[in-house]
Amino acid sequence: MQYFWTIFSKDQLYSHVPWHWGIGGNYRISVYISFKTTPPVSTERHYLPRFTGVMKSPPHQALQGVQNHLENAVRKLKPVNEVSVFISSRTDTGVHALCNSAHLDIQRRGDKPPFTEQVLTDALNFILKPEPIRITKVHCVQKDFHARYRAISRTYVYRLATGARRHTELPITEKDLCWTLWDTKLNIDAMREAGALLQGTHDFSTFRALSSDAPIKSPVKTMELVQVRRMVGALVAVGQGKLSVRQVQDLLHSRDSLAYPQNMVAPPYGLFLINVEYNNSGKDSFFY
Numbered sequence: 001m002q003y004f005w006t007i008f009s010k011d012q013l014y015s016h017v018p019w020h021w022g023i024g025g026n027y028r029i030s031v032y033i034s035f036k037t038t039p040p041v042s043t044e045r046h047y048l049p050r051f052t053g054v055m056k057s058p059p060h061q062a063l064q065g066v067q068n069h070l071e072n073a074v075r076k077l078k079p080v081n082e083v084s085v086f087i088s089s090r091t092d093t094g095v096h097a098l099c100n101s102a103h104l105d106i107q108r109r110g111d112k113p114p115f116t117e118q119v120l121t122d123a124l125n126f127i128l129k130p131e132p133i134r135i136t137k138v139h140c141v142q143k144d145f146h147a148r149y150r151a152i153s154r155t156y157v158y159r160l161a162t163g164a165r166r167h168t169e170l171p172i173t174e175k176d177l178c179w180t181l182w183d184t185k186l187n188i189d190a191m192r193e194a195g196a197l198l199q200g201t202h203d204f205s206t207f208r209a210l211s212s213d214a215p216i217k218s219p220v221k222t223m224e225l226v227q228v229r230r231m232v233g234a235l236v237a238v239g240q241g242k243l244s245v246r247q248v249q250d251l252l253h254s255r256d257s258l259a260y261p262q263n264m265v266a267p268p269y270g271l272f273l274i275n276v277e278y279n280n281s282g283k284d285s286f287f288y
Contacts, residue, residue: 027114030103030147031085031124032137032276035066036096036177050132053093054100066100066133073127074104077115081107088147088276089154092226094268096177099136101276103147114140147276155275158232158266162186179236179270186239194238194248198231205255207231228271233264 035051056067067085074083088101108114115123117138124135159178162185164170170180209226234251237243242264251259 027107028103028105028141028143028145029120029138030101030141030145031135033066033070033100033102033133034098034136035100035133051093054087054089054091069128069131069133070102073124074106076127077123079106080109081105086147088151089273091273092229092268095271095273096269097273099275100273101147103141103145150278151276152279153277154273156228157272157274158228159270159272160236176269179267181236184240186236187241188239190245191235191239194235194245197245197249197252202252203255206251206257206260208257226265229266229268230260232266236266237264
């Protein structure tokens with residue numbers, strides 16, 4: 001059995017300088033988060049994610065977002081202020097993250113010192129222990145820091161498994177953590193040729209989700225909903241001989257999401273956000 005990793009990166013231009021605040025008062029921290037959307041129910045034909053996605057869900061909804069769990073964990077530390085968590089990268093439902101990031105403001109009573117980075121990390125992880133969410137790093141930042149808008153790059157990996165003829169050949173540790181292409185051989189050279197067409201600066205409107213009603217702020221600078229999964233699906237289709245390299249080029253140039261074959265979208269559970277980087281000489285990134 002073979003595994004393939006496809007890496008996608010998104011770049012923005014902002015700055016980030018760490019800052020440590022004094023005893024008491026309100027201070028801002030950045031948090032690095034790792035989570036997997038291990039489903040409570042999963043079969044070959046039916047996949048149910050553990051979370052609705054990263055973003056917050058209404059309280060009455062059965063499945064909650066990662067943001068819900070993070071805010072509930074911080075509230076159990078009994079801060080003085082009402083805490084809101086701002087997450088840097090909005091991954092689709094079912095997508096995992098080895099490294100996402102967020103920021104929040106937290107305030108203790110005036111006679112109490114701020115939580116140390118290690119104490120805050122350990123306390124949040126203890127509260128989040130029942131969930132597949134882990135805090136990997138915490139540190140204080142300037143009050144104007146924003147986890148989403150100060151990021152300079154985001155890196156994604158998509159995991160594929162090929163060569164298995166039946167589901168029993170897939171290791172149990174890989175279940176729901178990769179896209180298994182049953183009894184399939186891929187033309188890797190053709191996939192690389194098609195992938196080269198997607199590198200660089202382009203209008204990626206074709207790879208935007210049909211269900212997204214939000215206006216496109218910039219199809220060149222913005223990572224759209226399901227974009228990476230559509231790109232992976234197109235590359236896999238090329239590897240399987242279902243699309244030609246020329247057809248991928250035509251899809252890119254069409255700038256029309258309706259032109260994308262709807263049965264080629266890659267499933268979410270093979271996709272991982274593996275890094276969110278800020279420009280403090282790499283200090284504030286946590287790369288796996």
